[in-house]
Amino acid sequence: MALATANDLEADSLLSLSQAKVGCDFRIRFLNGPACEQLRQLGFCESLQVRKLADGRNLICTVCGTRLALSRELASQVMVGAA
Amino acid sequence: MSDVLETVALAGNPNAGKTTLFNALTGSSQRTGNYAGVTVERKSGEFFTPHGRKLRVVDLPGCYSLDGGSPDQQIARQALHGEIDGEARPDLVICVLDASNLERHLVLALQVIELGLPVVIALNMIDVAESAGLRLDPQKLSEELGGVPVVPIQANANKGIVELKQAIRHPFPHPAATTWTPENRQGRVLQICEVAARRPDTHSSTLSDKLDAWLLHPFWGWVAFAAIMIGIFWTIFSVAGIPMGWIEDGTGAVRDWVNASMSEGDFRSLLADGIVTGIGEGVLVFLPQIVLLFFFIGLLESSGYLARAAFLMDGVMAKAGLSGKAFLPLLSSYACAIPGVMATRTIDSAKERLVTIFVAPWMSCSARLPVYLTLVPLLLVGMSGLQQALIFSVIYLTGTVTALIVARILRGRLGEDATPSHFLLELPPYRAPQWSYILRHVIGRAGAFLKNAGTILLAIFILLWALSTYPKSKSEDPGEQLAHSAMGRIGDVVEPLVKPLGVDGRTGTAILTSFAAREAFVGSMTQLFHVEESDDDEETLNRLQSALSAATWPDGRKMFTLPALLGLIVFYIYALQCLPTSAVVAREAGSFKWAAGQFVFMSVFAWLAAFAVFHISSMFL
Numbered sequence: 001m002a003l004a005t006a007n008d009l010e011a012d013s014l015l016s017l018s019q020a021k022v023g024c025d026f027r028i029r030f031l032n033g034p035a036c037e038q039l040r041q042l043g044f045c046e047s048l049q050v051r052k053l054a055d056g057r058n059l060i061c062t063v064c065g066t067r068l069a070l071s072r073e074l075a076s077q078v079m080v081g082a083a
Numbered sequence: 084m085s086d087v088l089e090t091v092a093l094a095g096n097p098n099a100g101k102t103t104l105f106n107a108l109t110g111s112s113q114r115t116g117n118y119a120g121v122t123v124e125r126k127s128g129e130f131f132t133p134h135g136r137k138l139r140v141v142d143l144p145g146c147y148s149l150d151g152g153s154p155d156q157q158i159a160r161q162a163l164h165g166e167i168d169g170e171a172r173p174d175l176v177i178c179v180l181d182a183s184n185l186e187r188h189l190v191l192a193l194q195v196i197e198l199g200l201p202v203v204i205a206l207n208m209i210d211v212a213e214s215a216g217l218r219l220d221p222q223k224l225s226e227e228l229g230g231v232p233v234v235p236i237q238a239n240a241n242k243g244i245v246e247l248k249q250a251i252r253h254p255f256p257h258p259a260a261t262t263w264t265p266e267n268r269q270g271r272v273l274q275i276c277e278v279a280a281r282r283p284d285t286h287s288s289t290l291s292d293k294l295d296a297w298l299l300h301p302f303w304g305w306v307a308f309a310a311i312m313i314g315i316f317w318t319i320f321s322v323a324g325i326p327m328g329w330i331e332d333g334t335g336a337v338r339d340w341v342n343a344s345m346s347e348g349d350f351r352s353l354l355a356d357g358i359v360t361g362i363g364e365g366v367l368v369f370l371p372q373i374v375l376l377f378f379f380i381g382l383l384e385s386s387g388y389l390a391r392a393a394f395l396m397d398g399v400m401a402k403a404g405l406s407g408k409a410f411l412p413l414l415s416s417y418a419c420a421i422p423g424v425m426a427t428r429t430i431d432s433a434k435e436r437l438v439t440i441f442v443a444p445w446m447s448c449s450a451r452l453p454v455y456l457t458l459v460p461l462l463l464v465g466m467s468g469l470q471q472a473l474i475f476s477v478i479y480l481t482g483t484v485t486a487l488i489v490a491r492i493l494r495g496r497l498g499e500d501a502t503p504s505h506f507l508l509e510l511p512p513y514r515a516p517q518w519s520y521i522l523r524h525v526i527g528r529a530g531a532f533l534k535n536a537g538t539i540l541l542a543i544f545i546l547l548w549a550l551s552t553y554p555k556s557k558s559e560d561p562g563e564q565l566a567h568s569a570m571g572r573i574g575d576v577v578e579p580l581v582k583p584l585g586v587d588g589r590t591g592t593a594i595l596t597s598f599a600a601r602e603a604f605v606g607s608m609t610q611l612f613h614v615e616e617s618d619d620d621e622e623t624l625n626r627l628q629s630a631l632s633a634a635t636w637p638d639g640r641k642m643f644t645l646p647a648l649l650g651l652i653v654f655y656i657y658a659l660q661c662l663p664t665s666a667v668v669a670r671e672a673g674s675f676k677w678a679a680g681q682f683v684f685m686s687v688f689a690w691l692a693a694f695a696v697f698h699i700s701s702m703f704l
Contacts, residue, residue: 053292053295064186069390
């Protein structure tokens with residue numbers, strides 16, 4: 001029961017990386033969009049931890065110790081949840 | 084020994100180093116590259132284990148998972164399942180993983196282990212992982228994966244290859260029992276990485292994080308960017324003055340020495356007036372500025388700031404239909420369009436790259452400086468330093484803004500790429516500059532510049548001297564001699580072309596020589612307006628400027644009026660007068676037509692712009 005509630009809560013709390021708050025750590029849940037393959041190649045894989053560093057036209061985040069700048073369009077295809 | 088060779092398959096993510104390992108194992112030299120997707124089909128070879136057993140090895144295309152849909156990934160999946168006709172299922176799989184990115188690469192390894200085949204893990208690129216501060220534990224990794232042998236290797240340096248061959252000796256290791264289900268595979272990967280590949284704590288903010296907080300700040304980032312750019316250009320124009328003075332003194336000394344040690348004659352005139360003056364004053368003088376510009380670009384590149392500049396500029400460049408990645412090529416073009424055009428290779432979108440190549444020569448390069456420095460002081464008598472600086476800024480801005488407008492129009496015309504590319508840039512951590520790299524970079528560029536001076540420009544100056552000296556007239560008057568010479572006759576031919584711009588055939592000839600190299604303009608004008616050379620170069624420039632302001636049409640009208648000078652400057656802003664640039668454009672764009680089109684477009688545009696500026700400003704001034 002408790003687990004099911006937790007899972008529901010988590011599904012509700014999913015948001016895209018472009019909506020996420022700056023300065024927080026997230027975990028990538030899934031990728032959804034036409035640029036999935038490109039994102040995977042650059043390290044945006046499911047269940048990896050990502051920290052959003054800056055917002056704007058292009059946003060900055062770190063994945064696996066690599067700092068990346070990516071366009072909002074790409075970031076909106078990365079769905080993240082609480083770390 | 085059985086007749087049928089046992090097969091070993093190499094599997095792994097793209098760019099994990101499978102082909103490098105294949106080459107190391109078999110001693111062949113298949114093409115490898117540092118990007119994903121170099122191998123798109125199966126390749127096979129043979130090698131021997133340390134016990135003399137012959138094995139067949141198959142190099143599979145890289146894939147991120149065995150569920151992928153693209154053709155090369157399907158090949159990998161079918162091969163591992165033994166579904167390809169005429170191919171047996173591999174007897175052993177070597178999973179090649181990039182040790183610095185286990186979080187990503189282990190997913191595939193787990194999938195392969197699930198297939199129930201004997202697996203050996205080759206942990207490639209351990210050097211990269213160690214330098215990234217990763218604490219790897221191959222023993223732990225092996226235990227976590229259910230006893231699968233794990234061999235750390237560095238395939239490009241042939242390290243660990245023998246150990247790997249030892250690990251695949253008979254009997255093959257047993258297929259490992261899986262301790263995970265396909266559903267919780269991702270979670271298992273993270274657990275494994277937690278114990279076997281600990282990353283340095285990325286949560287503590289590094290120095291790079293702190294710097295980026297300022298340098299990429301929406302407001303302070305721009306302040307820092309502006310300060311860095313102004314600082315660089317100020318240093319280039321002020322500090323370079325010191326060595327430029329030495330070069331000018333040196334040129335004067337050499338010319339004096341030539342004049343003193345040779346008897347009067349054509350050859351002395353060629354050496355002193357043609358070669359020494361042309362090369363020294365027209366070319367070498369600008370070496371310090373070019374060296375400094377390349378030094379600063381190297382410094383920015385190697386410290387990691389350029390990636391940040393590209394990030395900041397992305398919004399501005401987007402208005403011109405380009406991305407932040409076009410910023411570096413365009414910035415380099417202020418020094419010289421050639422390295423600028425070559426730097427466009429980092430741009431992902433093919434069409435954006437073509438557009439950037441097309442407009443790059445409109446960033447006023449260092450070869451135009453001497454032209455501006457000669458013409459600008461003529462615009463206004465007794466101009467202050469501030470006014471000059473202002474006019475220079477306007478000149479640089481004119482070229483840049485027109486370039487961005489044309490880029491936007493052209494980008495609209497070319498349409499979108501077949502595959503949309505998005506802005507995605509790795510921001511490397513800030514590092515202390517690699518001085519050896521910068522030094523090599525600067526010396527290389529300076530060398531190329533000097534080579535140009537010693538070959539093309541030298542030839543131009545000798546040719547110019549000969550054209551203005553022969554055929555000789557009987558008259559002692561240098562003006563009549565020039566009119567009689569081949570140069571004077573060429574001037575007559577080109578005069579109709581430049582007269583609408585408000586200048587005469589002599590200036591037309593100087594413009595013509597600039598098409599081989601712009602730096603030739605000042606030297607040509609000095610020769611064509613037969614300015615008497617002096618020991619002091621500044622004096623020569625002053626004399627040239629007074630000769631130009633005194634120059635008149637045959638009917639006594641002043642020739643270099645304000646509109647004519649403005650037209651001439653505008654012509655130099657827009658004209659693509661640089662053969663080496665056209666050659667590089669043809670190579671980089673992969674199209675001779677593109678280079679020829681650029682040349683014709685820019686020349687016509689320059690003429691029309693100069694024509695318009697001359698006539699419009701004539702109405703008001």
